[in-house]
Amino acid sequence: MKEKKISQAVIKRLPKYYSCLRHLEEDNVAKISSSEIGKILDITPSQVRQDLCNFGGFGQQGYGYDVSKLKETIATILGLDKQYSLIIIGAGNIGRALLGYTGFKKHGFEVKAAFDVKTDNLKYDGIEVRHMDELAEYIRTHQVDIAVIATQKTVAQDVADEVIACGVKSIWNFAPIDLNVPKSVIVENISMTESLLVLSYRMNELE
Amino acid sequence: MKEKKISQAVIKRLPKYYSCLRHLEEDNVAKISSSEIGKILDITPSQVRQDLCNFGGFGQQGYGYDVSKLKETIATILGLDKQYSLIIIGAGNIGRALLGYTGFKKHGFEVKAAFDVKTDNLKYDGIEVRHMDELAEYIRTHQVDIAVIATQKTVAQDVADEVIACGVKSIWNFAPIDLNVPKSVIVENISMTESLLVLSYRMNELE
DNA sequence: TAGATTGTTAATCGATTAACAATC
DNA sequence: TAGATTGTTAATCGATTAACAATC
Numbered sequence: 388m389k390e391k392k393i394s395q396a397v398i399k400r401l402p403k404y405y406s407c408l409r410h411l412e413e414d415n416v417a418k419i420s421s422s423e424i425g426k427i428l429d430i431t432p433s434q435v436r437q438d439l440c441n442f443g444g445f446g447q448q449g450y451g452y453d454v455s456k457l458k459e460t461i462a463t464i465l466g467l468d469k470q471y472s473l474i475i476i477g478a479g480n481i482g483r484a485l486l487g488y489t490g491f492k493k494h495g496f497e498v499k500a501a502f503d504v505k506t507d508n509l510k511y512d513g514i515e516v517r518h519m520d521e522l523a524e525y526i527r528t529h530q531v532d533i534a535v536i537a538t539q540k541t542v543a544q545d546v547a548d549e550v551i552a553c554g555v556k557s558i559w560n561f562a563p564i565d566l567n568v569p570k571s572v573i574v575e576n577i578s579m580t581e582s583l584l585v586l587s588y589r590m591n592e593l594e
Numbered sequence: 595m596k597e598k599k600i601s602q603a604v605i606k607r608l609p610k611y612y613s614c615l616r617h618l619e620e621d622n623v624a625k626i627s628s629s630e631i632g633k634i635l636d637i638t639p640s641q642v643r644q645d646l647c648n649f650g651g652f653g654q655q656g657y658g659y660d661v662s663k664l665k666e667t668i669a670t671i672l673g674l675d676k677q678y679s680l681i682i683i684g685a686g687n688i689g690r691a692l693l694g695y696t697g698f699k700k701h702g703f704e705v706k707a708a709f710d711v712k713t714d715n716l717k718y719d720g721i722e723v724r725h726m727d728e729l730a731e732y733i734r735t736h737q738v739d740i741a742v743i744a745t746q747k748t749v750a751q752d753v754a755d756e757v758i759a760c761g762v763k764s765i766w767n768f769a770p771i772d773l774n775v776p777k778s779v780i781v782e783n784i785s786m787t788e789s790l791l792v793l794s795y796r797m798n799e800l801e
Numbered sequence: 802t803a804g805a806t807t808g809t810t811a812a813t814c815g816a817t818t819a820a821c822a823a824t825c
Numbered sequence: 826t827a828g829a830t831t832g833t834t835a836a837t838c839g840a841t842t843a844a845c846a847a848t849c
Contacts, residue, residue, distance in 0.1 A: 393799070394839080394840070396839095396840065396841090397840095398792055398795055398796075399788070399792060401791065401792075401795060402785075402787065402788040402791040402792065403788070405791065406787075420805085420806065420807085421806075421807075422806085430841095431841075431842060431843090432806090432842095433841075433842050433843065433844090434840090434841060434842075436806090436807065436808065436809085437808090437809085437840090437841075437842085439807095439808095440807090440808055440809070444807075444808055444809095446806075446807050446808075447806085447807070447848090447849060448805080448806055448807040448808075448847065448848045448849050449804075449805045449806050449807070449848065449849040450805080450806070450807080450849060451805085451806065451807080452807090464795065465791050465794050465795050465798075466794040466795060466797060466798035467791070467794065469798075471794070471797075479691075479694070480687070480690055480691030480692075480693075480694040480695065481691045481695075483687055483691070484686075484687030484688045484690070484691045485687075486687075487686070487687040488687065488688075488786075490770065490787060491787070491790060494787075494790070494791070494794075496790060496794075532797070533793065533797075556797070557793060557796075557797050559789070559790065559793055563697065573793065573796045573797060575789050575790070575792055575793035575796070576789075577784065577786060577789050578609075579695075579784060580609065580613075580697060580698070580701075581606070581609040581610070582766070582782050582783075582784050583698060583701070583703060583766065583782070584608065584609040584612065584672050584674070584701070585605055585606060585608075585609065585782055586740065586764060586766055586780065586782035587672050587673040587674060587678070587701075587703075588605055588608060588671065588672050588673060589605075589764075589780045589782070590673060590678075590739070590740075590763070590764050590780060591672075591673035591676075592600070601815075601816070603815095603816065603817090604816090627829085627830065627831090628830075628831075629830085637817095638817075638818060638819090639818095639830090640817075640818050640819065640820090641816090641817060641818075643830090643831065643832065643833085644816090644817075644818085644832090644833085646831095646832095647831090647832055647833070651831075651832055651833095653830075653831050653832075654824090654825060654830080654831070655823065655824045655825050655829080655830055655831040655832075656824065656825040656828075656829045656830050656831070657825060657829080657830070657831080658829085658830065658831080659831090804849105805848100805849085806847105806848090806849085807846105807847085807848080807849090808845105808846095808847080808848100809844100809845090809846090809847095810843105810844085810845090810846095811842105811843085811844080811845100812841105812842080812843070812844090813840100813841080813842070813843080814839105814840085814841070814842080815838105815839090815840080815841090816837100816838085816839080816840090817836105817837080817838070817839085818835105818836080818837070818838080819834105819835085819836070819837085820833100820834085820835080820836090821832105821833090821834090821835100822831105822832095822833090822834095823830105823831085823832080823833095824829100824830090824831080824832100825828105825829085825830085825831090
């Protein structure tokens with residue numbers, strides 16, 4: 388790894404390439420050119436080639452790219468050849484939405500447990516919501532690759548501190564707050580508020 | 595409006611400035627300098643000044659920025675001085691999470707109705723889920739500023755087509771699909787899958 | 802072989818950072 | 826006034842696009 392620094396912009400496009408290639412494969416398209424990919428994703432062919440070239444040349448001059456092979460390669464680059472164990476902290480609306488969402492599993496992300504300050508002994512999609520008191524013990528005794536923070540924003544930082552103290556290295560954060568974490572911990576945010584405000588800006592910007 | 599084209603990068607930072615200023619105001623901070631803002635948001639003072647300067651100079655040389663005034667100005671730029679009516683289409687987990695989330699209301703975004711293919715006559719946070727059949731009629735007879743698409747991805751494009759046909763100009767899309775819309779319609783996506791794949795990439799990139 | 806299309810270098814464009822005069 | 830800090834221009838950096846030789 389680490390042949391060359393890949394820019395943030397390129398990384399953000401990788402899931403788009405991946406999703407596009409999955410669709411093409413489903414439609415039994417065997418090969419595709421950079422200009423066709425560009426047309427689908429609304430970027431220049433040049434950028435497609437430049438992006439893919441970052442990871443080595445998997446195209447064939449005069450032919451294009453083999454859809455299945457390229458899809459697999461990008462899956463590997465994205466780490467989708469591995470399995471990840473997730474736990475969800477906060478079983479409110481968002482937490483339960485994530486529990487119910489089956490779409491992640493096919494990419495190798497499996498929700499193993501959920502925690503909340505109040506438990507009702509109900510199972511959501513086969514997963515019982517445990518009490519927060521059990522969180523630390525759970526992490527110590529199970530493999531937890533990603534902790535999903537879906538709590539109120541008031542406790543999000545405390546929860547982050549706790550899971551990090553227990554050894555969790557990656558956080559997927561849905562709380563509307565910028566978490567403070569050591570550099571070794573990876574945080575990826577879903578910020579609905581920011582997205583909504585950008586939408587609001589764009590609604591007012593036109594004309 | 596439209597004095598100068600504001601770049602996407604600047605627009606994405608506006609919500610961050612806004613949130614930062616709200617916190618400062620809560621803490622009764624009266625004035626702040628570009629370097630202090632930069633320190634909080636982890637960007638250079640230069641960039642802060644450059645960004646704010648896009649919208650006109652609201653600072654005072656030798657002093658800094660008035661927190662409340664700047665907060666209000668950015669709120670106006672973001673269009674937060676207005677009220678918006680939202681409808682949610684798809685009352686599954688994500689739809690209900692959005693129904694339950696009260697955080698948007700204080701920025702002027704109010705959920706007025708929700709629709710789904712199956713209705714249970716239950717109210718979620720005071721809002722009854724109507725049948726999809728009523729969607730078109732509802733939009734024609736009510737002001738709808740933003741349609742939130744929280745359906746399965748298989749029907750998301752159809753729903754988008756329908757609300758656009760009824761005159762909706764802005765869509766907040768939670769379905770994992772790139773919607774095809776006329777240029778006059780604004781779409782803002784929340785893409786959990788893309789976010790998760792970026793997280794996955796970053797987990798594998800280190801070392 | 803001729804045509805097509807990649808991989809990659811060079812050119813362009815835009816965004817970030819630095820510098821500093823203006824001024825509070 | 827002196828010190829501080831903005832607004833803004835210029836310099837730098839990085840990302841996108843164009844061009845084209847390599848080659849399938």
